[in-house]
Amino acid sequence: MAETDQEVAPSYTANPNQKVYDTAHVVDHEVNVLDIYFAEKVKKYKWEKKEESYTVKGGGAIADVVNKFKKPTRRNITTDPNPTTPLKKGDVIKVSWEEQVEDGLELKKIKRVGLGKKLFVVANCAGASGKLEIEIHENLQTETEAIYTNPVKFLIADAEKTKIEFSISKEKTQYEQEITLRPKDDKDFEKLEEKFNKRTKKEAYLFLKANVTGTTDTIKYPGDVAEFLNKDEERLIVKNCDCGKRYKNDIECTRYGTIYGPVYWGTMPLDGYAKWADLVSNNTVSEDEKTILIAMSENEGKLDAVQSYDSEIITAGAMQKTINPQGYGELPIQIWEFKTVYPEKYACYVENCKWVIEEEKTETVNSAGVKTITLKYKASYDGLTGDALKSKIREGFEKSKFKSKVECKPMEPIINLMKDEDYQKKQITDFIKRLNSALAKTPTGYSTTSISDFTKSNLGKATVLDHDVNRPGHVKNCFGAALDSFFAANPKVSKSPADWGTNFASNESKILELYGPLRGTGDYTMTNATKRYNDLKAKL
Amino acid sequence: MMIKYFYTIFIFIFLSTSVSAQKKQAAKYAFCQKVDNNYAIVFLKFNKAFNLYSSPRILWQKKLIKIKDFDEDNFSGVHLDIAPNKKYIVMDNIIKGYVQTEKDSTLHENYTCVIVDIKKAKVIMSMQTDCGGNWNKNNEWKNENKLLFKEGDFLVSKNK
Numbered sequence: 001m002a003e004t005d006q007e008v009a010p011s012y013t014a015n016p017n018q019k020v021y022d023t024a025h026v027v028d029h030e031v032n033v034l035d036i037y038f039a040e041k042v043k044k045y046k047w048e049k050k051e052e053s054y055t056v057k058g059g060g061a062i063a064d065v066v067n068k069f070k071k072p073t074r075r076n077i078t079t080d081p082n083p084t085t086p087l088k089k090g091d092v093i094k095v096s097w098e099e100q101v102e103d104g105l106e107l108k109k110i111k112r113v114g115l116g117k118k119l120f121v122v123a124n125c126a127g128a129s130g131k132l133e134i135e136i137h138e139n140l141q142t143e144t145e146a147i148y149t150n151p152v153k154f155l156i157a158d159a160e161k162t163k164i165e166f167s168i169s170k171e172k173t174q175y176e177q178e179i180t181l182r183p184k185d186d187k188d189f190e191k192l193e194e195k196f197n198k199r200t201k202k203e204a205y206l207f208l209k210a211n212v213t214g215t216t217d218t219i220k221y222p223g224d225v226a227e228f229l230n231k232d233e234e235r236l237i238v239k240n241c242d243c244g245k246r247y248k249n250d251i252e253c254t255r256y257g258t259i260y261g262p263v264y265w266g267t268m269p270l271d272g273y274a275k276w277a278d279l280v281s282n283n284t285v286s287e288d289e290k291t292i293l294i295a296m297s298e299n300e301g302k303l304d305a306v307q308s309y310d311s312e313i314i315t316a317g318a319m320q321k322t323i324n325p326q327g328y329g330e331l332p333i334q335i336w337e338f339k340t341v342y343p344e345k346y347a348c349y350v351e352n353c354k355w356v357i358e359e360e361k362t363e364t365v366n367s368a369g370v371k372t373i374t375l376k377y378k379a380s381y382d383g384l385t386g387d388a389l390k391s392k393i394r395e396g397f398e399k400s401k402f403k404s405k406v407e408c409k410p411m412e413p414i415i416n417l418m419k420d421e422d423y424q425k426k427q428i429t430d431f432i433k434r435l436n437s438a439l440a441k442t443p444t445g446y447s448t449t450s451i452s453d454f455t456k457s458n459l460g461k462a463t464v465l466d467h468d469v470n471r472p473g474h475v476k477n478c479f480g481a482a483l484d485s486f487f488a489a490n491p492k493v494s495k496s497p498a499d500w501g502t503n504f505a506s507n508e509s510k511i512l513e514l515y516g517p518l519r520g521t522g523d524y525t526m527t528n529a530t531k532r533y534n535d536l537k538a539k540l
Numbered sequence: 541m542m543i544k545y546f547y548t549i550f551i552f553i554f555l556s557t558s559v560s561a562q563k564k565q566a567a568k569y570a571f572c573q574k575v576d577n578n579y580a581i582v583f584l585k586f587n588k589a590f591n592l593y594s595s596p597r598i599l600w601q602k603k604l605i606k607i608k609d610f611d612e613d614n615f616s617g618v619h620l621d622i623a624p625n626k627k628y629i630v631m632d633n634i635i636k637g638y639v640q641t642e643k644d645s646t647l648h649e650n651y652t653c654v655i656v657d658i659k660k661a662k663v664i665m666s667m668q669t670d671c672g673g674n675w676n677k678n679n680e681w682k683n684e685n686k687l688l689f690k691e692g693d694f695l696v697s698k699n700k
Contacts, residue, residue: 256639256648257613265641310635310648311611320650324666325609364690374687403640434669437684441672470651472672473619473632525591525617527636527649 026170031127032220036134036208036228038236039107039120039176046103047075051096056087065093067371070363073100107176112344114241114352115196116182116189121164121208128170130215133163139205139235147195147204153183160184168215181238196240205235239344243353243409244416251408251415253401254309260397261309262408264415266302270294270318270431273303273424284425289432292462295539299466299532303427304418306411308393313379313386314411316418317427319434319469327385332357332377335417338426345420353413354382381410435461438468444480446495451479453497456504459540460512463533467519471526478524482515571618572599576626579658583616590615590636598661607656609663613637623679627691629656630673630681633666655681655689665689 054065065087066077077097087093113119125132135151151162156179166175182189196202207230212219229235247264254263271294279285285293300318308314312322314331321331336357339346350357360376378385384392393410417423439452439461451464468475486507487495493507494500500507512533520529570586571593579600583593592615597604614633621630632653639648653671654663665688667673673683681689 252642254640257637259613263639309639310637310650311614311633312635312650312652315650321668322650322652324652325611326666329666330668372687372690374690403642437669438672440684468672470649472651472669473621473630473653474617475672477619523618525632525634527590527647 026126026128026173028128029217030220031130031132031168031212031215031217032125033132033210033212033226034124034126034222036121036123036210037109038113038206038208038229039122040110041105041120042108044103044106045100047098048101049096050099051094054093054095056089056091056093058089060087062087062093065095069095069097072361074098075100110236112237112239112347113181114348115193115238116180117352118178118180120176120178123166123175123210124173125166125168125175126173127168127212127215127217129217130168130219131213132166132168132175133211133213134166135163135209135211136206137209137230139207139230141205141232141235143199145195145198147192147199148206151209152181152206153188155180155182155184158184168212193240193242197242202240204238206238207235239348241348241352242416243349244412244414244419247412247415248407248409249405251406251411253397253404253406254307255402256309259309259394260399260402261307261394262397262406262411263307263309264305264411266305266418268303268419268424270297270300270303270428273428275421275425279425279428284429285432288458288461289435291540292435292458292465293428293431295458295462295536296466296469298535300469303424304415306414306418308390308408308411313390314393314414316414319427319431323379323389325386325390327378327380327389328376329379332379334426334430335379336377338417338423341426342422345422349413349417349420353416354410355413356380434468435465438464438472438475441468441476441479443483444477446480446483449497451475454479454483454511455508457508457512457540459537460508462536462540463512463516463519466532466536467526467529471519471524474519474524474526478519479515481524482511482518485514485518486511573618573620575622575629575658579626581620581629581631581656581658587615592617592632592634592636596631598656598658605661607661607663610654610656611635621675623675623681623691624677625679625691627658628664628675628679628681628689629658630654630671630675631656632671633663 054068056065062079062083065079069077074097077095080094080096107120107122110119121134123132123134136154137150138146138148138152140146153160153162155161156164156177160183164177164179166177183192196204208228210221210226210228251262251264253260276290280287280290301320303318306314306316312324312329313327314323315321316331321334322329323331335346335350336359339357356379358378358380360378362374362376364372364374381389381392393408396406439455440450442450455461455464464475464479467478487493497504497507516533517530518524519526569582569584571583572580574580579598582597582599582604584595584597586593594615595612596607596610596616598607610633615636616632616634619632623629630653632651635648635650635652637648638645651671652666652668655665656662657664667688670683670686670688673681673688676682679691680687
């Protein structure tokens with residue numbers, strides 16, 4: 001959840017997908033095929049006038065009333081009267097505005113689609129007779145091996161076809177047909193998936209071929225070419241979003257207390273990340289930061305580990321981020337942030353696989369009229385969240401299946417996502433942010449300093465990060481307590497570490513010797529604090 | 541003289557009973573922290589191996605109220621962050637226990653914390669990284685200048 005005092009612009013406008021295409025006119029003795037393209041159906045919107053009477057409950061200004069009515073789906077809010085003086089309890093204000101409302105569906109051109117998904121083939125064609133036949137073909141672009149046998153097989157309803165046929169009529173100029181981009185037979189589909197998976201990008205590029213038959217009229221195509229979308233950047237990109245099906249035999253039924261649930265232990269430790277060198281060379285991560293994270297990696301989860309056996313709905317990745325029992329938590333936030341940088345990957349790994357992360361906005365206005373917008377991110381799978389989702393994920397995980405492999409469809413896409421190199425990069429950069437935020441904390445009792453003022457060594461930074469990941473609520477007090485002990489034992493040492501000069505390393509070392517074990521002493525409850533500190537010391 | 545003697549005996553018995561009752565009351569709970577004059581938070585169990593408490597309850601008018609949506613299998617330390625208005629508390633919600641791996645069992649642990657509405661005895665928010673935040677004087681929970689929780693609202697509050 002984040003805060004902003006700025007007005008949030010609506011994320012869409014009226015009829016956002018409305019497109020104006022060449023208008024087709026029927027000309028005698030001519031069939032004119034103007035355009036053929038791939039599309040999806042999306043909601044259409046229009047503005048409707050609304051008004052409401054509002055009775056003032058307890059003073060305030062007219063701006064407060066306007067704020068009360070503001071929504072991203074509203075515009076042009078006016079009030080009658082519109083006084084500049086403060087309002088009184090019982091005043092009646094007529095508020096008028098325009099509200100954005102749904103207005104049916106419309107076709108929107110698409111450039112990308114997932115393998116096996118439904119889409120529309122749309123033709124703009126002016127004529128009075130004949131039949132318009134359309135085939136889908138693959139263009140190899142720079143690839144050497146074809147995925148499809150041209151023409152491409154697809155489904156209309158449940159019937160496998162290689163051709164779409166429209167009877168041309170002077171009554172209409174736009175024709176549409178919904179198809180499913182897959183062959184009928186499941187084995188053929190699996191073979192297709194295998195071919196996609198052999199390509200680095202797991203993509204194929206499709207265009208359309210038209211043919212008009214059964215007419216004596218003159219047939220016209222744009223530029224006299226009966227191919228559509230067969231130029232670079234125009235072709236339909238089909239991506240194989242397999243939703244992690246290949247992990248279906250890798251998810252184990254484990255037991256945590258009395259709970260049986262799914263776990264994928266993972267295969268990728270932090271220190272095994274494939275692109276460390278790239279992250280360092282492009283200054284995303286410094287050498288020291290890399291050293292600190294790798295030293296800590298033994299204590300952390302694997303980058304691709306996913307489980308659902310404890311109180312949370314799902315826990316994933318090296319930092320064990322969770323979808324909490326209410327459907328919120330840091331994993332939905334991380335996935336949302338990933339979406340903002342890699343929207344196509346989000347569409348492929350998440351949305352295409354029945355998972356959705358929704359942004360929820362809450363507006364508050366204080367007595368001074370300052371608006372605050374707070375954001376929360378909620379995860380759902382196939383429309384389920386909270387307890388219902390937790391039950392769905394754990395379906396079939398029971399005593400009789402203990403230690404055996406059990407299929408868990410909701411978890412497969414999350415494993416797939418965690419395996420993605422860019423998502424792993426996101427995990428690592430989040431870890432670095434966590435390191436910096438931990439070091440920026442103010443030790444209790446030392447209000448003019450931050451922890452980073454006392455810790456310059458990799459060991460010191462790693463020890464603080466190790467604590468912050470495991471007990472973030474304890475870091476400030478515990479580090480402050482370690483400083484108290486240090487200064488009590490060394491009363492002549494300046495409280496300002498800037499004055500330590502050549503004694504800095506020695507003083508820091510003494511503080512760490514106190515702080516490392518203290519993290520797990522008394523009210524500070526970090527597990528195995530001394531051992532973890534000693535392990536870090538041995539590595540750094 | 542006799543009356544004075546019986547009176548002394550009575551006071552002694554009364555005080556002994558009262559002190560004993562208080563001890564019993566305190567002994568009933570593994571940990572108890574007063575929030576204000578009406579409410580306290582108590583833990584019914586203590587796990588010595590983990591040095592953590594579990595089964596938190598709100599104590600109100602001698603009644604123990606279970607905290608809705610706090611998992612009874614999870615743990616908390618004694619560090620409780622009470623909001624200035626005493627209506628909310630941030631407490632650990634530590635997931636800790638043994639999970640079976642392919643060959644044996646291993647200790648699984650993940651740190652989260654929750655904001656509890658004391659009067660409603662209910663978890664209203666769950667956090668991980670932001671557990672390291674603070675209450676400000678406006679009863680808002682903030683971490684790194686990020687507003688994470690604020691109580692109610694003045695004029696408008698709506699979910700979209």
